[in-house]
Amino acid sequence: MQTVWLTVMAIASALIHLRAEYLGPDWQIYVFKPLTLVFVLLIAVRAEAPASIRYKRLITLGLGLSLVGDVLLMLPVDLFLPGLIVFLMAHVVYLTAFWVESPRGRGPGWAPIPYVLYAVLVYSLLLPGLEEMTIPVFVYVIIINWMGWFALRRWWMLRQPAAGMAAVGALFFMFSDTVLALNRFLQPFEAATALVLVSYYVAQWLLARSADSGTGLRKGKTQ
Numbered sequence: 001m002q003t004v005w006l007t008v009m010a011i012a013s014a015l016i017h018l019r020a021e022y023l024g025p026d027w028q029i030y031v032f033k034p035l036t037l038v039f040v041l042l043i044a045v046r047a048e049a050p051a052s053i054r055y056k057r058l059i060t061l062g063l064g065l066s067l068v069g070d071v072l073l074m075l076p077v078d079l080f081l082p083g084l085i086v087f088l089m090a091h092v093v094y095l096t097a098f099w100v101e102s103p104r105g106r107g108p109g110w111a112p113i114p115y116v117l118y119a120v121l122v123y124s125l126l127l128p129g130l131e132e133m134t135i136p137v138f139v140y141v142i143i144i145n146w147m148g149w150f151a152l153r154r155w156w157m158l159r160q161p162a163a164g165m166a167a168v169g170a171l172f173f174m175f176s177d178t179v180l181a182l183n184r185f186l187q188p189f190e191a192a193t194a195l196v197l198v199s200y201y202v203a204q205w206l207l208a209r210s211a212d213s214g215t216g217l218r219k220g221k222t223q
Helices: 002-023 027-044 053-074 080-099 112-129 131-158 162-185 192-212
Strands: none
Touching: 002 027, 002 112, 002 192, 027 053, 027 192, 053 080, 080 131, 080 162, 112 131, 112 162, 131 162, 162 192
8 A cells, every 4th residue: 555655646746747847847846856756766665575675675776876866967057977877876786686686597598689789779879969978878878778688687587577567667767768868969859858757757666666566586486
């Protein structure tokens, strides 16, 4: 029941934030953007019976870093690079969670290929407009695709529904960051804000729920 109410409050806060991005006032952005992620973060924090405390802590840490990144990116000064670094740290934490809470093994050999192709495509589109951000964005693209692959690999080996939620959440995160980057470095478009925010909040909610649903590696699991 706590998760349901936190989800309802997160949705309400996200809708107010989204409206404010297009219509104002700005103070609603400053309040409801971080507040939305606070509600999502609490879903992971208040997980009652996770299969792995370590997984829960790592997902919670990733959400906390994302909250810091949100604050940096919403301020009325250009802190894109610091925000990028903080979100990069969050993806490393998520990646670590998916790695340490998986059975040992390689997973399907074909699965990394779509992620590699996607990374090459996105980076190729962004490259002409990156300038001094060429290296930071290159590292970021590598890490977020690596994170997405580890999430898929973990679901493939565990075949648990909540592990699937984490894998889908990683895909939503990749989509959100891709739209954000295309809007900033390639061609701005009006729908970008809505696409970025909706996919971002869905991604973080799914990752939080993967901790709340107890998706860690259970003792004796050898798939």
